[in-house]
Amino acid sequence: MKYLLSLIIVVLCASAASADTLRTKVVEYSDQGAVMAGYLAYDSAFKGPRPGVLVAHEWWGLNDYIRSRADQLARLGYVAFAADIYGKGNRAKTPAEAAALAGRFVNDRPLVRSRIKAALAVLKNEKLTAGQPIAAIGYCFGGMTVLELARSGADIAGVVSFHGTLDTPNVADAKNIRAKVLVLQGADDPYVPAAKRITFEDEMRMGGVDWQMNVYGNTVHSFTNPASGDDPTKGVAYNQESARRSWEAMQAFFKEIFAKPGK
Amino acid sequence: MKYLLSLIIVVLCASAASADTLRTKVVEYSDQGAVMAGYLAYDSAFKGPRPGVLVAHEWWGLNDYIRSRADQLARLGYVAFAADIYGKGNRAKTPAEAAALAGRFVNDRPLVRSRIKAALAVLKNEKLTAGQPIAAIGYCFGGMTVLELARSGADIAGVVSFHGTLDTPNVADAKNIRAKVLVLQGADDPYVPAAKRITFEDEMRMGGVDWQMNVYGNTVHSFTNPASGDDPTKGVAYNQESARRSWEAMQAFFKEIFAKPGK
Numbered sequence: 001m002k003y004l005l006s007l008i009i010v011v012l013c014a015s016a017a018s019a020d021t022l023r024t025k026v027v028e029y030s031d032q033g034a035v036m037a038g039y040l041a042y043d044s045a046f047k048g049p050r051p052g053v054l055v056a057h058e059w060w061g062l063n064d065y066i067r068s069r070a071d072q073l074a075r076l077g078y079v080a081f082a083a084d085i086y087g088k089g090n091r092a093k094t095p096a097e098a099a100a101l102a103g104r105f106v107n108d109r110p111l112v113r114s115r116i117k118a119a120l121a122v123l124k125n126e127k128l129t130a131g132q133p134i135a136a137i138g139y140c141f142g143g144m145t146v147l148e149l150a151r152s153g154a155d156i157a158g159v160v161s162f163h164g165t166l167d168t169p170n171v172a173d174a175k176n177i178r179a180k181v182l183v184l185q186g187a188d189d190p191y192v193p194a195a196k197r198i199t200f201e202d203e204m205r206m207g208g209v210d211w212q213m214n215v216y217g218n219t220v221h222s223f224t225n226p227a228s229g230d231d232p233t234k235g236v237a238y239n240q241e242s243a244r245r246s247w248e249a250m251q252a253f254f255k256e257i258f259a260k261p262g263k
Numbered sequence: 264m265k266y267l268l269s270l271i272i273v274v275l276c277a278s279a280a281s282a283d284t285l286r287t288k289v290v291e292y293s294d295q296g297a298v299m300a301g302y303l304a305y306d307s308a309f310k311g312p313r314p315g316v317l318v319a320h321e322w323w324g325l326n327d328y329i330r331s332r333a334d335q336l337a338r339l340g341y342v343a344f345a346a347d348i349y350g351k352g353n354r355a356k357t358p359a360e361a362a363a364l365a366g367r368f369v370n371d372r373p374l375v376r377s378r379i380k381a382a383l384a385v386l387k388n389e390k391l392t393a394g395q396p397i398a399a400i401g402y403c404f405g406g407m408t409v410l411e412l413a414r415s416g417a418d419i420a421g422v423v424s425f426h427g428t429l430d431t432p433n434v435a436d437a438k439n440i441r442a443k444v445l446v447l448q449g450a451d452d453p454y455v456p457a458a459k460r461i462t463f464e465d466e467m468r469m470g471g472v473d474w475q476m477n478v479y480g481n482t483v484h485s486f487t488n489p490a491s492g493d494d495p496t497k498g499v500a501y502n503q504e505s506a507r508r509s510w511e512a513m514q515a516f517f518k519e520i521f522a523k524p525g526k
Contacts (some may be wrong), residue, residue, distance in 0.1 A: 183481075187464055191332065194461050201457065204480055211481075213450075216372055217467055217474035245475065248515055254509075 011081065018072045021045040022074055024067075024080040028088065031118035036084040038119055039067050041111040041126055051157075051258040053127035054120055055082040056142030058225070059102035065090035065141070065225050076251070079128045081187075083119030085112065085145060100140045102232040109148055109170060118154070132159040133258055136179075138164055140222055143183075149237070150179045157257040158182065160250045162224050166192055166200040173205025182253045184246040186219030214249050216242040284308040285337055287330075290344070291351065294381035299347040301382055304328050304337035305391055314420075315392035317343040317358040318382055318416075319405030321488070322365035328488050330355060337515070342391045346382030348375065348492040360469055363403045372411055372433060378500070379412045381417070396420040396521055398512065403485055406446075413442045421445065421520040423513045424444075425487050428456055429463040435472025444474040445516045447509040449482030453498040477512050479505040 009185040024041045037063060042050075051074045057066045062084045073080035085105060091096035105112045120136070123129060135158045138146035143164010150159045151168065153176035155185040157198060160182045181204065197213065216239070222228040224246060231237055287304045302325060303315075316336045320329045323345045336343035348368060355361035368375045374490065383399070386392060397420040406427010414424045416439035423445045444467065448492035449485060460476065467474040479502070485491040486502040487509060494500055 090481075187468065187474075187476075196462065198457050200462075201478070201480075205450070209480060210504075211450075213478045215475075215478070216475045217444075217464075217472060231267070241473075245515075247513075252508075252511055252515065262385075 002089040020072070022071060024071065024074075027122055029117050029118055029122050036089045036115070036118065037087065037088040038062070038079070038084045038122060039082040040126070041067075041070040041082075042079045043074045049128055049130050049132050050077055051081055051132045052079045052081065052123045052126065052134040054116070054123050054134065054136040054146070054156075055080055056085065056116060056136065056138030056145040057082065058142060058222070059092065061086045061098075061101065063091060065227060066216070070138075074231065077242060078254075079126055081123040081126070081205065082120060083145075085115045085142075099146050105141070107133065109168065112145055112148050112208070113152045114154055116145050117154065119153065120149065120154060135159065135254060135257060137176055139224060140164060144168075150177045151183060152176065153178060160184065160253060161222055162246055163189060163192070166196055170204070171203050171206070174203045174209055177207055177209045180253070180257055181209055182209040182249065183211070183213040184249060185213060186216050186221060186223050186239070186242065187215050187217050188199065188219060188222045216245060218242075224234065240242045270520040285334060286492050287334065287337075290385055292381055292385045295437060297477055298494070299378070299381065300351040301325070301347045301385060301390070302333055302345040303342070304330075305342045305343075306337045306340065307480055309340045312391055312395050313340055313342055313394050314395045314517070315342045315344065315466050317379070317386055317397065317399040317409070317516075318343055319348065319379060319399065319401030319408040320345065321403040321405060321414060321485070322355065322361040324349045324364065326354060328490060332402075341517075342386065342389055344382060344384075344386040344389070346379055348378045348382075348405075361385065369404070369407065369428070372431065375411050376415045380409050380415065380417065381477040383412065383417060385464045395452065398517060398520060399424065400425065402487060403427060407431075410513075413440045413444060415439065416441060421516060423516060424448065425509055426452060426455070426484055428487045429459050431466070434466050436471070437466045437472055438471045443516070443520055444472055446474070448476060448477040448478050449484060449502070449505065450478045450480050452484045454484050477509065479508060481505075505526065
């Protein structure tokens with residue numbers, strides 16, 4: 001009984017300690033005079049410098065979902081920095097607001113690149129990522145964002161796009177890509193139908209990129225986000241299996257492009 | 264010094280023991296009066312029943328490459344059985360011989376199904392797979408073979424096709440598929456161009472199958488086989504990176520469809 005009690009106390013302390021080691025903070029930075037409010041997360045249970053992962057948000061802007069992904073990455077042993085592409089306070093509450101915010105950037109790729117590069121600079125300047133490789137992941141609008149970052153020739157080890165927008169007006173820029181590219185796509189995504197996937201393949205091929213694409217059956221747009229609902233006929237829905245499979249594919253990819261973080 | 268010597272002896276013994284625990288044998292079985300000679304492999308370092316993995320060969324027939332894959336699967340803790348689709352002694356030495364052997368089966372899918380089902384029965388009857396799930400993997404011609412096995416409605420947990428032939432005259436049979444399906448394809452495979460991948464997606468979609476496809480950039484046909492050479496302009500070439508990535512994708516898939524084998 002005494003042993004059992006001790007065991008329970010040890011288990012409780014261990015889980016409390018684990019919860020306590022997540023460190024997060026809002027980091028303000030600027031790009032071309034605009035103020036951004038990003039979100040940094042790391043786990044103090046891991047010691048010393050570690051790879052950094054930049055996280056680019058969906059068309060909603062930097063919200064709870066994106067912060068939760070940054071927290072998950074921190075718990076995997078990375079320094080995660082959720083970029084703020086829209087600027088401090090610019091968050092959409094309705095699809096109409098999201099479309100307006102995203103539209104401005106979708107149609108101005110140089111601005112997208114400038115904003116994500118400003119966030120990359122913040123992450124690279126963190127003491128904990130000193131001398132360590134950096135990856136960038138993005139969801140939906142953020143998938144487009146990290147692919148544009150790669151097309152800009154940024155010095156990053158890899159990019160992962162989850163149900164991202166694949167087309168670009170800058171097709172020839174694929175030749176600048178130094179990062180390895182992993183694209184994770186729903187087979188039934190109405191916003192990225194098969195024809196757009198094929199166009200993307202051609203872009204990567206012409207650019208001589210190290211790229212891979214995983215296509216998930218029975219899966220529509222925004223499949224990684226539980227807030228996407230459960231009705232695939234709407235073209236947007238959460239798919240738990242594909243969310244898990246794609247997250248694991250990302251981890252396998254990180255294992256390839258990063259040294260394994262120590263604890 | 265004494266300590267170092269002991270250590271060296273321990274290491275040597277451990278590696279010798281490890282090599283010794285691989286058990287392999289040729290298993291003869293029959294299908295419609297024809298005699299087959301399959302290849303069974305397991306590792307005696309693993310104890311008790313474990314999942315089985317059927318392995319279907321390339322157009323060359325059951326050769327050293329396929330045996331090496333069976334050995335690798337055994338070392339992962341599975342019972343591997345390399346099926347003999349062509350029949351005992353029928354092995355191709357030249358591409359012309361391979362094309363003749365494969366052609367007969369490509370054009371007779373009921374025969375393919377009968378042959379692979381006979382092999383599945385052997386694996387299911389092994390004492391070591393008792394009550395355990397079974398998967399089937401195949402390379403090239405063997406990819407087609409395991410997909411036909413799935414289309415036949417066979418009771419298997421999953422199939423993995425490596426650079427396999429995806430088209431079938433039996434498109435409507437996808438509705439019979441009970442296995443989860445993972446297809447691993449070279450983006451530049453001249454035998455399975457993008458249009459054939461899209462046709463396959465449509466087949467899986469219509470059949471309501473749980474399916475995934477990983478597409479590897481800079482990768483042509485037969486990319487997993489070191490004997491495929493190193494000249495992608497020939498349309499057939501080994502790609503070490505894609506071979507590794509696809510093997511890891513298979514292992515992640517097995518982790519999903521099997522209980523983790525114990526040691």
